[in-house]
Amino acid sequence: MKKILIALLLLTSYANAQEESAISSKKNEFRIDVLSAVLSSKISLSYERFLENDFSVGININYSDSKKLTEDFEDGYTNNLAKYEFNPYVRYALSKSKTRYYFAEVFGSYNGGDFKEIIREENGGTAIYTTKISNYTDFGAGACLGYKMYFNDSFALELLVGFGYNFANTDKSPDKISRVGINLGYRF
Template sequence: MKNVITVLFLLISIIASAQEDTDDQPVNLNQINNKKHEFRIDVLESLLVPAIDISYEYVLSKYSGIGASVNFDFDDDDFDFDQKFAFTAYYRQYFFNKKDYGARGFFAEGLLQYANGNNNDISFITDDQGFITETIQSNGTWNKFGVGAAIGQKWVSKNGFVLELSLGGGRYLGDDDNDSPEGFFRGGVSFGYRF
């Protein structure tokens, strides 16, 4: 785990230093501002659990963007609430943008999420002395809609390479039952490309 954190900090340092203008050639802002489409993959999700999270964002202006993420979980562990799929739609507002081209820097996002998964409920039947006499395991599925928010930081190089750090979460709406989770986490370390 220490190696993963060291590599992430090293990559962030390299990308942050690459953001500085080191050449004297003028930047073609029209070419940079015309890049409106962005794809990202959450590498932290892929490293920590066997899952893939792919995001697409359309840049509305230098201060805002809309997008969607799809998450597929390939983990076969029998947790109580095992999420297998999630689709998230979001709107982002960017702040403190000091460059002439935008949709980068500090951001806040509001989001809607649909997710489904498996629930693995284990019940124990005990006798009068408290000893377990029988174990009952029930399996089922759940489907939920939720709302949430996240904050983060995005760096975009002149050639379109993207690094994003984000953290957030939300709450699922509807009946609170014991067969599905009440909330969700959103965040990670994503690499991508804007074109």
């Protein structure tokens, strides 16, 4: 019985090592954020390149043209409407497994969209208030924590939560930026 138990343990550790080496040989991954697509009609795509020593680098691109968010902006519930975002990032795997692991991420953000403000205009001694819509762009930085797991050596499921702050144009842009998502991906 001991011999059978030892043989099973060796076999499972060998299978796990084979799976981890198969994952390690694949250095590229594409992902799509299904949470953003379902909840806010936002397209969010990511590319990640895996480096040595548990590090990876990548870029995330978001574009939003949601009818609901546009209606909220037009109805005055919010004064800025984010349209696009480019997020380069660096990740470090906190777990030693290559198939299921936690990670920490530091990201930058270049984002932009529309800003709406009510301004007062003088017209021959009469003051009128009008709504002015302008564009904004801003730079920010933040951090994330997440968990990633692989199925069949290539298919990924990733959970991600993170926040950051804009720096340059905070009178028009949102003060806080977020990276929250449930991503499905393919590693090759």
